[in-house]
Amino acid sequence: MNNTVILVTNNGMGKADEALSLTLFGKYLELLLQNKQLPAAICFYTDGVKLVCEGSPVLEQLRELEAINVRLIVCSTCLNYFGLQDKVRVGIVGGMSDILEAQLRAEKVITL
DSSP states (O other): OOOOEEEOSSSSSSSSHHHHHHHHHHHHHHHHHHHHHHEEEEEEEEGGGGBBBBTOTTHHHHHHHHHHOOOEEEEEEHHHHTTGGGOSSEEEEOOOHHHHHHHOOEEEEEEE
16 A cells, blocks of 8 residues: 545546446546555545445445555535435545545545
8 A cells, every 4th residue: 555645526537427437437446456556545525425425336346445444535524515424335434634634644646
């Protein structure tokens, strides 16, 4: 595991059609799981929080990442905004201070 943090701010990857965005993000996670250099954390905020909630097509991959000690940090303010507080199925619900701390400790930050 390296000291990289990935920021996920969309419900999927990129600014494409939702189906394509979710397909791309699922493939990204699959490849990440195959990689020997996993990130220290993945932070979910704005629309990205939808990916850790009930009904997300990438929950299985996210659970696998969490099981191998990749921290999944989910923005509580964003969950509250979307009314998703009770729908979280993976990750640790935290505040923006937790996301900021992860970014500041990282050697590299990647935004998807």
